[in-house]
Structure formats: C-alpha cells, structure tokens
Amino acid sequence: MRALDLTASSPDITRAICDIPSVSDHEGALADAIERAIAPLPHLEVHRDGDTIVARTDAGHAQRVVIAGHIDTVPINGNVPTRDVTIDGEPYIWGRGTVDMKAGVAVQLKLAAELVDPAVDITWMWYDHEEVAAEHSGLTRLAASRPDLFAGDFAILGEPTAGLVEGGCNGTLRAIVRTHGVRAHSARSWIGENAIHAAAPVLARLAEYRPRTISVEGLEYREGLNAVAISGGVAGNVIPDLCEVQVNFRFAPSRSEEEAVAHVRGVFEGFEVEIADLAGGARPGLDAPLAQRFLQAVGGAPRPKYGWTDVARFSRLGVPAVNYGPGDPLLAHHDEERVPVAQIEEVERGLRAWLTAR
Template identity: 35%
Template sequence: MESLSAPVTEWSSTGDDLIDLIGELLIRPCVTGDEGLIADWIAQWAASRGDMVMRVGHSLVMSPPGDLDDPRPVVALVGHTDVVPPTEHDRLARLEERDGQPVIVGRGVSDMKAGLGVLMQAFIDEDCRNGPYRMVLVAYAGEEGPAEANELAQVLNAVPGLADTALAIIGEPTDGQVQLGCMGALHALVTFPGVQAHSARPWQGHNALTHAGEWLAKWKDVDLVEVTIDGLTWKEVMTPTQAYTDNARNIVPGSFVVNVNYRFAPDKTIEEAEAQFIERINAFWTGDEPLSVAIVDRALPCPPRRNNAMVSALIDAFGVDVAPKQAWTDVARFNAIGVPALNFSPAPGDQAHQAGEWMPVADIRPGFDQLKAFLTHT
C-alpha cells in the first residue's frame, strides 16, 4: 500500500522561492502518524544551510549556526507538519486559477503548510537572521491527532531552552489576523441508563435512546455565552457531537452514550470549567436515575496576554486586525511553560480540513512581509 506521505507529484518551479517552498511541503502530504518523510526532508533542508537540527521523534528544532550565548531575545517560529487525510480534490498539489486569480490547491495548504512555509522562509531570510531576535524554528508532528500523541509536548520536555523563549508564533490559519490566546476544550461522555430488550418486545425493556430524547432536545436552544478579555470576545458553547450504542439493530438499547464538547474562554481554570460543564449537563436531565458523566479529554485555554511587551511589539509591527482564537491551538502548551504565544498565518481558516483545500497565492507574500516587518524591526 502506498504511504500517504509519499510525494504525489513533482512541484514545477514558479520562480518564487516562497511559493515553491510551500509547494514542496504540499507534495509530502504527511497524514498524522506518517510524518517521517517530511521530517527527513525538512531536516535536510535546514542542515544543507549549515543550521543546527535536533530531532525528537518526527519533530525538529532548528537554529542558525553560531553562539548559543547570543544575548538577543529568542522568537520561536512554530508549525505542525501533519495534515488530515487527503481527498480526491486535494491529493494532487497544484496551482489553479479561480475567478481569474491564481490559487494553491493541496491538502494542508491552509492548515498549515502555507503558515509553515512562511515561517520557514522567515527563518532563512538574512534580514530576519540579522534582526533584533534570535530565531528558532520548530516543526512538530501529531497536532491533528489525539492530544497524547502531539509531539510538541515531547519537544518542550526534550529542549528545556525553549522555556526561555521570549515569544512563540504559531502558524495556524488566521486569515492574516493576529489571533491571541485560545479556548479551552472539554469532552464528556454522558451515559443514559436503560434496560435492554428484544425490539419485538420493547415493553420488556427501557429504551435508553428515547430516554435521552428530551435531554438532547434542550441543547438546541442553548445560547452562546460571550466572554470579553483584554477587549477580545470569545463565544463559549457546549454541543453534543457524537452518539454511541453497542447493540444490534434488533435490540432495545440498555445504554446510550453521547459525547458533549465544551469550548470555554480563557477566563477560567480547567476545574472551574469542569464544574460548569457538569452542572449544565445535569441541569437538563429530569430522569429518576442519575446520569453517568465522565470527562475524557481536557485542553487548557490560553489567555491573550495582549499587554505582554513582545506581543504588543508584534501587533504594532504587523498593523493588522487582532482577534481572539475561537478554537484550541498549541499556544496553550507554550503558555503552560510561561512563554507568551500567538497565532498568525495568511492562510484562510475556513479552508482548514475542507475537501479541495486551497488559498489565494496573492495572500502569501503579504503574510511573509508582515512577519518579516516584526522580525527586523528595532
């Protein structure tokens, strides 16, 4: 069976180093769990320039050659290499025209190979290297999969010097905005009780599926909760997302499990969020037997840190809109070790994980120029 990380085509040079770099990343799809080949390619790309490369699993930490005692503040340029599985519409990386404008089509161009390409180009740019910051490039695996397989955690443990970073820039798609902070996330499995029976004799049982119907209906009218921090407003929401039974189709289910997802603003601790989450789940329940509620996944939020000196300097240099990150990203992992972090990429967020993923070529160079303006400003 062909590896999903094998190049699907050769990239034809456009004469633009940045576009061609993104193209080279795109022809290596690297679905989560299969990032070895792209890690090999990026490591060779960096080593061929004489840069120092440290490998952790299929993740890389790269820095320019020179004195590690360089007194300049460190800026980490951080991007994940993995993508969700390709579709027939984006497996072939290519340039196309849409409405008379050139676009790049390819799995992961939005999330996040365009962002990673912009970070890599800034990392090798001589003006950026000679600017007021010492740059470190981090290309890590496993972001699109389960949290425990995200190799950024291993990288941060293996390279303790990253805790001294003055600012981390994560190349998540932000439509050219600076997006600060991120939401926290909780997932709970809610189990509804019942009594199993044959579907030909349902009166002998108690259908857990229909038992849950009234509770599920109440989620339709749950209002968004807006939370404003440092002038940025997040929209909190709790949403049932999946349902499970383990019985055959001719059995009245004796249990019914619903996954509920809570996305919460970075104004509360994980413990406070869990308490509110469980309270809301139980408030919708009117049955005689208590629900079984198990929190099965937790992701810490990240505050915007808008008043941090480095964050403020970047915002001033970029001169673009500032918005909250209405999702979870790895800025939270940096915040957990005391490093301010933010999200930035010229890629369109609404194309992430879409079939036929694409982005306008015209947006890429301005995104690079914005990043360079920050990395070279004094």
C-alpha cells in the first residue's frame, strides 16, 4: 500500500483514503496508513488505541479544540474505487465514504500535518466503529481508557453538513411497545386473543401524534415519534400471542434522557414499554467566544442537527460541540455517494482561517 501523502490537496487525500476500504470492523489498513503519515510529524504527540488515532499539539495555548472524524464506512456496494464525475458543470468525487465522512477526515489530516503553530492547541481524533452500535465505537473505548484526551474548550465533528455549521444534535430513543394475546388455531380464533389486533391503538396513537419544534439557544429542533418496525405472528394458522412495535423518538436537546423516557411512556400509557436504546442530545453551545470566532471564520448561519451524532459525547463532558464538514448528508450511505470538490476546499479554508487567527 502506498503511503498517504499529506502534502497533496485535500481532494486528493479524499480520493486516497476512500480507496482504502474501511467498512466497520475492517478499519485497520486505513488506521495504519494514518498512523504512518502522522507519527513522524514532530509537532504532534500521537496516541493509538485499537484503530483510533489521536494526535495533539501541546504548545501551551490557553485554549484547546478537539476535531474528530470517524474512519469507518457502511458496506461497499460497487462504489470503490472512487471516480471523478461532473454534474451540472461542477466536479465531484464519487464513491463510498466520500460524504460520510472521509472528505472531512481528509481535510483534518491535511490541516493536522500543516498547522505546525496554530493559534490554539488542537486534539485531532480519527476513530473506528462509528457506523455500528455505540458500544463498539472507538470513542466509547477511548473515553474509558483515556478520558483526558477529550479535554477541550470546543469540539468539531466532521460529519457531512454541506459545509454549513450544524449545532448540537437531537437525542434518540428506541422503545419496544408490546401487546399480548392468547394463541389459538385460526379456524377457532374466538378461543384466542390476537396480539396484532391489540396493537392497533399503538399505531393509532402514532398516527395522531403531532411532534413539536423546540427552540434551543436560537436553533429550531424538530422532534419525531415514529414506528420503525413491527413484528408478530407464529404461523399461518395460529392466532399470535405477541406483537412488538419498535418506536423511535428523536427529541430536542432541551429534554433530558429521563424526560424523553417519561414522554414516550406517557404516549403509550396502558401498554408494556421497554426502552431498548437511549442517547441524549447536545445543546448547540455557540455562545462561547471561541465558537463565535469559528462561526465568523467559516461563515453562514448555523442550523440544528436533527440526527444524533457524536457531538453528544463531548456535550456530556461539558465540551460544546458542532458538526461541520463537506458533503450532503442526504447522500450519506447512498450508493451514489459523492462530494463536491469545492465543498472540500471551502471547509479546509474555513477551518484553516479559524485555527490560525490570532
């Protein structure tokens, strides 16, 4: 494998790291390439934990920022290696990971190599296993083994935002709402009780539910409560005795995890509810002077992040965090995943201006 050339342009680095497959559970080759490229740089202290690479400056500045990006992707589906395409006269890089989120990682790698004397100290994090359950995430593992590496005054996660700033994120809750019945032969259905039929009020409540839009520190977060799966049934001639409706609640960062749980239990009062997964959101944290300077450097009005991202991990540790990276989030995981070259270059310009302003 050829070594990563961090003197190349950020679009070229994007092409290079996208062409190193790194589907979750198989990030080792890319982590090795990043470590080999970063470790020799004298201005960085490098730490590796599994397939997570952390590189830090330590110039004694009064403030430190953390800039992170995950290196894994969802499975490849004929979209590696990358190729250059032109759409409406605009050049794009097409291929798995270009949007989510190797273009952002490429910008970070280039800046990590070149910013020998930034205006603030920087902790760069490139981590594994973001696209799978949170318990496997490199950040989960790193927070347990080296929580000190998360220290900072502000954090940026390079998730795709089309080059705009998305502050904080919604929380997410997944619940299983169960109904029970009694099995019987379907030819004698009156002997049993149909658990699937009993779930009809659950679906009715979801259909009637009107989600709120909640303002948090000037950003409007849209909530949502939706069925995402339903299961039940034993055989084609058996009245089912169990039905499970999986429900996903996306809630504004103004709600605590406990408040989100109470809300869902209230909506489905009278039914058995199991909370299967829960992650709190993150407030925008854009009022700090360091964050204001960031907004001025990159330009544009901040927006809310509706999906959950790892900014919530930093928020939980008291570090305000935003999402900022190239790529249309609607194309994340899409087989036609592609990123505009101009967005990669603009995100690099914005971050460079902010990190070097004195």
